[in-house]
Amino acid sequence: MIRTRRTVQLLAGAAFAVALGAGVGAQRPSPPRQRPVPRGATPATKPAGADTGEATARRLCSLCHPFENIVAIRRTRAQWEATVENMISRGARGTSAEFATVVDYLSAAYALEGSTVRGAAGPDDKPLVDPKASEIAKPLWTSDCQLCHGADARGTDRGPNLVRSALVLGDRYGSTIGPYLRTKHAALPSGKKIELTDTQVLLLAHFLRDRVNDTLRGSPLFKPGDILVGDAKAGAAYFDGEGRCGQCHSPSGDLKGIATRLDPVGMQQRLLFPSNAGARRRTTAAPVVTVTVTRENGETIAGELVHMDDFYVSLRDASGAYRTVRRAPGVRVEKHDPFAAHVDLLSRITDTQIHDLVAYLETLK
Ligand code: HEC
Numbered sequence: 001m002i003r004t005r006r007t008v009q010l011l012a013g014a015a016f017a018v019a020l021g022a023g024v025g026a027q028r029p030s031p032p033r034q035r036p037v038p039r040g041a042t043p044a045t046k047p048a049g050a051d052t053g054e055a056t057a058r059r060l061c062s063l064c065h066p067f068e069n070i071v072a073i074r075r076t077r078a079q080w081e082a083t084v085e086n087m088i089s090r091g092a093r094g095t096s097a098e099f100a101t102v103v104d105y106l107s108a109a110y111a112l113e114g115s116t117v118r119g120a121a122g123p124d125d126k127p128l129v130d131p132k133a134s135e136i137a138k139p140l141w142t143s144d145c146q147l148c149h150g151a152d153a154r155g156t157d158r159g160p161n162l163v164r165s166a167l168v169l170g171d172r173y174g175s176t177i178g179p180y181l182r183t184k185h186a187a188l189p190s191g192k193k194i195e196l197t198d199t200q201v202l203l204l205a206h207f208l209r210d211r212v213n214d215t216l217r218g219s220p221l222f223k224p225g226d227i228l229v230g231d232a233k234a235g236a237a238y239f240d241g242e243g244r245c246g247q248c249h250s251p252s253g254d255l256k257g258i259a260t261r262l263d264p265v266g267m268q269q270r271l272l273f274p275s276n277a278g279a280r281r282r283t284t285a286a287p288v289v290t291v292t293v294t295r296e297n298g299e300t301i302a303g304e305l306v307h308m309d310d311f312y313v314s315l316r317d318a319s320g321a322y323r324t325v326r327r328a329p330g331v332r333v334e335k336h337d338p339f340a341a342h343v344d345l346l347s348r349i350t351d352t353q354i355h356d357l358v359a360y361l362e363t364l365k
Pocket residue numbers: 057060061062063064065070071083084087090091092093102197198199202
């Protein structure tokens with residue numbers, strides 16, 4: 001039971017790995033965003049003046065800690081905004097214009113950005129990895145975690161595989177592992193205590209996400225030899241029955257001859273993570289993920305989804321213009337995902353059903 005749930009979580013995480021892996025070339029320029037004014041900032045009394053962003057950041061932010069330390073980890077714009085707000089609450093002083101300059105500067109110079117792959121299955125707001133943060137975390141991992149969880153986080157007989165851990169796969173920059181490490185995992189069987197700062201938790205979050213991505217990128221979910229072991233008849237029954245694949249596909253229509261195009265590994269990959277990326281010839285328009293955003297005042301804008309996270313949604317409208325909307329409480333976002341059925345499949349399909357389906361699809365020559 002637990003094993004099945006974890007497998008499924010692993011698959012859901014894999015959608016992200018595939019999205020990242022396939023991202024080359026799909027990157028788009030970031031849309032312009034409105035300048036944020038962190039809450040709690042004192043109102044501007046004078047303009048930031050001729051100070052460059054860097055000079056302002058160094059002036060405001062190196063009073064209490066070395067500037068180099070705070071920029072060691074790249075962050076998304078939303079994270080820089082939150083960090084600056086946190087620092088204001090800890091006593092950082094400046095005008096709101098200065099803080100806005102600092103946020104602009106840090107989010108440009110120390111940006112954590114990923115590519116958004118249009119149409120890739122799975123959520124497009126999964127955490128991104130800062131490879132440098134992951135690197136910086138290594139000594140900490142080696143000294144505090146490796147003994148039990150292994151160098152690659154895939155577990156030893158003293159501690160579980162974290163790459164398959166639902167707690168790790170659901171984490172966003174320390175959101176779930178932070179509290180876990182501070183409460184349930186604070187005391188190790190050896191009696192040694194785990195005491196981690198916010199920064200260390202964030203570093204470990206990058207490190208673990210990096211290991212998840214490595215694992216999913218580097219190895220097929222099943223060894224190739226394991227793939228063609230399914231029962232094609234059972235696969236056909238699942239296709240027509242419980243799988244409800246016939247709603248969108250037909251073995252004599254769009255899937256005709258698919259086996260001549262895809263080997264078992266490729267078949268499984270496309271079944272689990274279909275996307276419109278890839279070089280195959282198409283006769284139909286590529287399905288894309290679209291989004292409809294309704295603002296507080298009732299205005300709606302719609303278009304192809306470019307990027308979505310907890311804080312912003314960006315789209316390209318019919319005229320080709322980029323639009324970015326901040327996800328304030330009154331803003332409604334409706335996502336129309338042609339791959340939703342496949343994403344949903346990840347959360348209910350079993351390993352056996354996958355094997356059976358692949359065996360069946362491989363008969364469609
Ligand atoms: C008045 C003192 C003070 C000033 C000024 C200050 N900080 Fe901090 N900062 C702190 C303290 C205290 C901590 C440690 C708190 C913690 O780890 O939660 C910290 C920790 C941090 C961290 C590491 C914690 C984390 O969230 O990962 C970052 C990043 C950071 N500060 C960024 C900034 C930036 C950017 C500025 C300039 C806008 C700034 N600080 C200005 C007091 C300050």
